[in-house]
Amino acid sequence: MLELKSVSAGYGRTEVLHSLSIATKENSILSILGHNGAGKSTMLRAAVGLIKPTSGQVFFKGEDITTLSPHQRVKRGMAYVPQGQQSFTQLSCLENLKVVADLQGRAGRSRIDEALERFPALLQVLDRQAGLLSGGQRQQLAIARALITAPELLLLDEPTEGIQPSVVAEIQQTIIDLAKSGMTVMLVEQNMGFALEAADNYAIVARGRVVEKGDATEDSSTKQHKVRESLAI
Structure with missing residues (x-):
């Protein structure tokens, strides 16, 4: 559905992503985890065209959309919910x-x-x-x-950050239901428990690169161990 291929990007002279490659599977949830400043939000912004890669390519449903505007990407079926309500x-x-x-x-x-x-x-x-x-x-x-x-692809940046617990569960269930209804979701989330349990696949980003990947076939203890080790890098 969405593929970032060897994407480098940043702000001015500060490069945040370093040849980052990642891809989503259709009709699934891909959770992205990582520390603050790892490049997760920059990755989403590059995916939707809010920042231009200095190198690499972005593909959506097999089409190279690297040079398309955010508006053109929305028309093709992408939607982005940034951090901060x-x-x-x-x-x-x-x-x-x-x-x-x-x-x-x-x-x-x-x-x-x-x-x-x-x-x-x-x-x-x-x-x-x-x-x-x-x-x-x-x-x-x-x-x-x-x-x-x-949208066919929904990109969510920290959708439960700073939200009262009574509403968090509703938002989490809605995200799961959207994927079940056929939507593809790329989810940046700090809540490791939810991110791993909801996801069909997950990736850990550190220092602007994907350093670990996994999928829903792994048991919970294996997933959490891999994530903690990767976050300790």
Whole structure:
């Protein structure tokens, strides 16, 4: 579905990714783990076109999309939910959804109800300004907005960070349900337990490179041991 092939990228003269290669399998969850500053978020930003690789290529469904804009990548079926529960804070919850839906035409407007079915808690706060929502509600809103674009691939950057525990479980279950419904998910997540149990495959990033990989066939103790060893690098 998505492949980063020997991608190097960064910010200005600071290179963060160093010939990083990684690929997702269709209709699955790929969890990405690593310490802060390892390059996980930069990897997602390179995947969706927010930063340009200095070398290497990005492929989506077999097409080389390295030079395509983020907008063109969204049209091809990618959606990205960045870290930090981002929203248009002065707009209501419903208006936030409509901003994205209007860009999708008639099909987008019909998808608002589908997105709200994934996050029924938002039905109670549709008229509330997004800036007044709780962190968990804003994160649910951010994911719901991404779903309105009907993505085939959803990239999530720390979707449970700073979220109250009562909402974390709902977000985690929604991510699992999306993969079961046929969506491919690339998940950057600090919660190692959830990241490993939910994932069909996982990868550990350190110093801008993938240093370990594994899959769901491994037992929990093996996965956790491999991750802890890799994170100690």
